[in-house]
Amino acid sequence: MDSSTIKARKSVRTFSDKPIPDEIMAKLEDFTKQDTNPFGVPITFRFLDRRRDGVSSPVIVGANTYVAAKYRRQEDAELGFGCSFERFVLLATSLGLGTVWLAATIDRKAFERAMGVGSDEVMPAVTPLGYAADKRSVRESLMRRNMKSDERAPFESLFFRGDFGHPLGEGEAGGLLGPLQMVRWSPSATNKQPWRLVVDGGRVHFFERRTKGYARESTGDIQKVDMGIAACHFQIAAQDAGLVGTFMKSDPGIEAPEATDYVTTFAISGEVSGA
Ligand SMILES: Cc1cc2nc3c(=O)[nH]c(=O)nc-3n(C[C@H](O)[C@H](O)[C@H](O)COP(=O)(O)O)c2cc1C
Known part of the structure; x- marks a missing residue:
């Protein structure tokens, strides 16, 4: 993971039907078992299946796999979560996969059920996982334009x-x-x-x-x-x-x-x- 991966990452909301090879899944799973962050916050990741776990997002097309994560409430837990989940996103990017952080536009009840989120726990965000389709959906293109996703403040x-x-x-x-x-x-x-x-x-x-x-x-x-x-x-x-x-x-x-x-x-x- 280095700066070139950070530069290469862009949100992906439209996926192709190409399956993710087992060896790539194994690398991602290994990461989630070992990752630590500089804020000392333990993060629990889980890989979810759209059909088996009944999870979905209205802005995602074509993804069958999602990854969600949660933390136990503690000081600065959000910093640790942001760091660990982004490291996961960057690893997936470096392996050629598409991701997008999703906090609002998800069936939150279904994801929290699948994650077994307890009363002292928070699941801030999830991401779909898969290969980007050749062409973005119309909805995704509009979202990117509305949020000026290709730009940043000066x-x-x-x-x-x-x-x-x-x-x-x-x-x-x-x-x-x-x-x-x-x-x-x-x-x-x-x-x-x-x-x-x-x-x-x-x-x-x-x-x-x-x-x-x-x-x-x-x-x-x-x-x-x-x-x-x-x-x-x-x-x-x-x-x-x-x-x-x-x-x-x-x-x-x-x-x-x-x-x-x-x-x-x-x-x-x-x-x-x-x-
Ligand atoms: C914490 C967080 C939550 C987000 N939640 C959503 C969401 O609910 N739905 C969505 O479509 N995109 C969501 N995004 C993606 C952002 O819209 C996207 O990162 C931003 O527009 C910049 O585009 P880029 O990721 O392609 O650089 C979220 C991003 C972050 C970091």
Whole structure:
């Protein structure tokens, strides 16, 4: 898994009838048994069959396999979920498969039943799994156009230096350019891109810009899941750039715009020479 997979990923909602070979399924299953995330949140994955488990989504055409995951309620569980599930999505992408994060447009009752979601558990999202069809459905093409899924907000509206008063241009990002570009290309619920990052020396502070109505009992704070995806992309690209670091809570206490909350910090501890 590296930055090239992050760049290659796009949501897929229209699938062909080509079956997934057993050896590819085995690789994905192995991953779900071993994966850990930097936030220390255990995630339980399950592979589901459309017919056997009675699961479906109104926006998906042609997929017979779905993958869902859940966590037990705990602090920052959304970050861990976002990170682990996105790593799964990237692994599937690198194996030539199509995926799409689905939190809202699913038969949630059926998925939660199939996952055995307990009262202290949350299943934020699922994905279909399969090979992309040659042509997107009309509905999928319209969705992509409405959400501007091929675009992202300008770099300097998402990233800052020192505080929120100083936008960071791509030309000033130095060794953090790759990691920040990969954060920018993260998928997010309805492409809202809630991540706002403040770079302060060797620390990169992650803030969540909340949109009203996106935190629910059934899905948890779905935009915090988006933040977990962004954190995962940052970490993968930092590794590609030879940067060593860890996520920690280290609130810089800087003044943030309305509805914008501190989430986590990536603290850089060094560089691997020759990277
Ligand atoms: C947490 C999360 C939830 C999402 N929920 C849905 C959903 O319910 N239905 C859907 O069609 N797409 C959903 N998406 C997919 C986004 O619309 C998509 O990622 C975004 O438009 C960017 O397009 P891209 O993934 O092709 O880059 C979700 C994405 C994320 C990250």
